[in-house]
Amino acid sequence: MSFLKRWIGGSKPVDGDQLARSAELQDYAQIDLLAHFAAGHPPPSAGEQNRWSRILPHPYPEMIRHFEKLGWLESSGSGQYRVAATAQPYVAAYRDRLARDKAEIMPKVREALAQKDTNTAFALRRAYEASFPMGKADWTGPEPQLSHSALTRRIFFLDHWLLDGLSNTTQEWVKLYAAEQHLWGATWRLSPDEIPPDVAQELARPDMDAAEAAYWKAYQLALHVDNQETWQRCKGGDHVRRIALAGPNDEYTCEHCRSQLGKEFLVARVPELPHRGCTSPRGCRCRYEPVLEAPPDI
Secondary structure (H helix, E strand, O other): OHHHHHHHHOOOOOOHHHHHHOOOHHHHHHHHHHHHHHOOOOOOOHHHHHHHHHHOOOOHHHHHHHHHHHOOEEEEEOOEEEEOHHHHHHHHHHHHHHHHHHHHHHHHHHHHHHOOOHHHHHHHHHHHHHOOOOOOOOOOOOOOOOOHHHHHHHHHHOOOHHHOOOOHHHHHHHHHHHHHHHHHOOOOOOOHHHOOHHHHHHHOEOOEOHHHHHHHHHHHHHHHHHHHHHHHHHHHOOOEEEEEEEOOOOOOOOHHHHHHOOOEEEHHHOOOOOOOOOOOOOOOOOEEEEEEOOOOOO
């Protein structure tokens, strides 16, 4: 208890701005945790608190009390917290740092993908995410499998009717855009100035501008690769016999796709995705979902 008292009540002031800019994980992890509450997230789960305790200088509950003592964190009742005004500049400085790191890593990944070097691109992603206290950025997808880079690589060699009617230049550009999003496990729309004029002219439609059309074309390519991988895994295993068709059911879902949602098929007889009969302006967004069966009673 005396150690905790010295730690919290010591005479040396805590410099939040220095913590936000530090290269030491235990330092900037403290501001990362503060930023968690600034974003309006609920308190971490018990498991997440244990993970935080392994990263922070002191266990999670002690750090919360420490932040309150410093006046950085305020309780809003029912276990909820919010970042106090005095700590807002530290969170802002940390977010600026994250934005710079993201702006630095994305061109490196894109350059590797432009060379179809998905292994290097994947290694860059892993190294980037490893720098985060919880091992993941808030904008990237779930923890990828080791085969993820090989799956991303398939996008570059697609010869599919989804690309019919597009010039070779536009096909290569869309594939790179799709591969980049697939590798990160995230999606984003480009600004008009990020799309080459000739590509934009080819992709734009009367009902959809070039940025939106590019987004959905890239989305369809990445989804197709994932669907094919799901089907191959189910076909080659003995633990899945049926596949269900899943997907969004919203104002952009066409009647053909809506009629298929929730249906289950034997793996060998599941309809090919994307549906050729889809009439949605966004394209077919259906995906394969393995139907896991309970093991038989012994």
